Amino acid sequence: MTAATNRRVLLRARPVGEPKATDFEIVDAPMPTPGEGEILCRTLWLSLDPYMRGRMSERKSYTASVELGQPMVGGTVSEVTTSRHPDFATGDIVLGYGGWQTYHVARAGGTPGPFGPLKLDPKVAPVSTALGVLGMPGMTAYVGLLDLGQPKAGETVVVSAAAGAVGSIVGQLAKIKGCRAVGVAGSQSKCDYVVTELGFDACVSYRSPDLATALKDTCPRGIDVYFDNVGGDVLRAVLGLVNPFARIPLCGLISQYNATEMPPGPNLAPFLFNRITLRGFIVSDHVDRLPSFLADMAGWVRGGRIKYREDVVEGLDQAPRAFIGLLRGENFGKMLVKMG
């Protein structure tokens, strides 16, 4: 890449099953030029998130697919290199939605959502956190657990993908609310981290030979809130242990994102007998909660009550491999690409 080009990762082919390296193409494109009211941004950090798998597919989802030949989408933290908007200056750090590329142009002004463009103050927190604990994943945990899960002190909260960007925050929020927090994760080292570093009460591996028994042992008073990031077998095991009036915020279904045929869901009898509320949600529907989230979460992070971990790969060229690994559960904490 020279200074005059913009390196981009394009969607070359729609994946069948697990994405392959050849589903992506890395190209050097001409530099974009900002128009009036726009800013040119050089990406410092690119966020990799499971929802991006849906964008690669033509299957119906909540937003449009990435077109073939277009860059992959994604949240970014960038430095402004050229500004044609009075509110932004060269050198400003901004949260945006620049996608998998080194440069992008953003229209400034308007009301910033969870994806900006929003000016960041590097003195408040490391700017990468705007893509994690203080960004979309953190707000997903906040809205999903607190608003939809409605945990009450003394209740048991279970969260899957517990060492991930969202799950790790969910369990810590549950502890702040006085709940028992139990994680489900993919390895013993993740479980150890979640308990020892993050303060969860327990964590079980979804690879346990008998997940239902392992969960039962760690949830002696049943399960009141299950924050679901994965669907599949973990959800089935949880449904055997839920208490009456349990709440299930449904945040993700990563167990099926690479599936070529949609697998069946769990039998619904427990939903009826236990009067369960299951609620699918997407954080961008809850932008009104952004100020509360930022105030609360920044305070908890500063006070050491919420910890976070970043899993960083270096260089845009690594993004496809890191993303494929993310879908396999190989990441450990918030997956980020640090740009060159």
Place this chain on the structure above:
Amino acid sequence: MTAATNRRVLLRARPVGEPKATDFEIVDAPMPTPGEGEILCRTLWLSLDPYMRGRMSERKSYTASVELGQPMVGGTVSEVTTSRHPDFATGDIVLGYGGWQTYHVARAGGTPGPFGPLKLDPKVAPVSTALGVLGMPGMTAYVGLLDLGQPKAGETVVVSAAAGAVGSIVGQLAKIKGCRAVGVAGSQSKCDYVVTELGFDACVSYRSPDLATALKDTCPRGIDVYFDNVGGDVLRAVLGLVNPFARIPLCGLISQYNATEMPPGPNLAPFLFNRITLRGFIVSDHVDRLPSFLADMAGWVRGGRIKYREDVVEGLDQAPRAFIGLLRGENFGKMLVKMG
């Protein structure tokens, strides 16, 4: 049966699959005797409801199973033949939970729930309605649609088992709220009734060769509320047509009540993408809504805005056959046994 005996239908065997006549046993037992504070009731009407299938099973449900050798449970409207409680007199008509038998003793006083014991005024409405439109099924429709479904004027409400005791009320309530009401029922005659007599906008048979297309044609603006009594294929078809933020009050799963193995549920992707809220509920959790329900529903029935239909068999001996038919969808309206 002589005047001195109490005819009862006992649970003889736990059904495997569809209940058989031999799973029940009809016996003549000694007359029960009321103690201090109790009333002896002679049943006039016995309610037959799908939930009773769950009581015949040992499978986990929200209440205890009927013990083998014990009478089947059920809501009843009875005449007091002996009273040992000052608030009740011989000849009073009471709503209760007497079960499948000609006589039962009830403890009077205390706070009556949706199952009483509650004195009925025959001048207000035919007393059988206390088991239907003005009773548990009507209140199930009221709470499930209005409180949990939250229908807004102009939205589309779909209800399964639309000619049944609950579904028929749900669609009429949807019309009162200014919604488009679409039923799903098991025969053309039921569909005709639901549209012509009850005023639903449309009704499709779940036996349609292509249910999804039939539903799509009758729900041109998608589905905002699905009041589910059945689960299974109807739910799957609905999930392909729901609008964002759809609500699904889950009231019953009659499609699987006779199943010997629990069938899988629908794939959960639409719940996530469309931010669906699914909420299992049981009317007895909502007793606080009884006064509002009775006031509203009695007014609507008196004013002709809510119509109802009863499917009556005569004599307790017919109860097993009628109940087996109910699970097959052979009833047409609220299923009742008129006692001899």
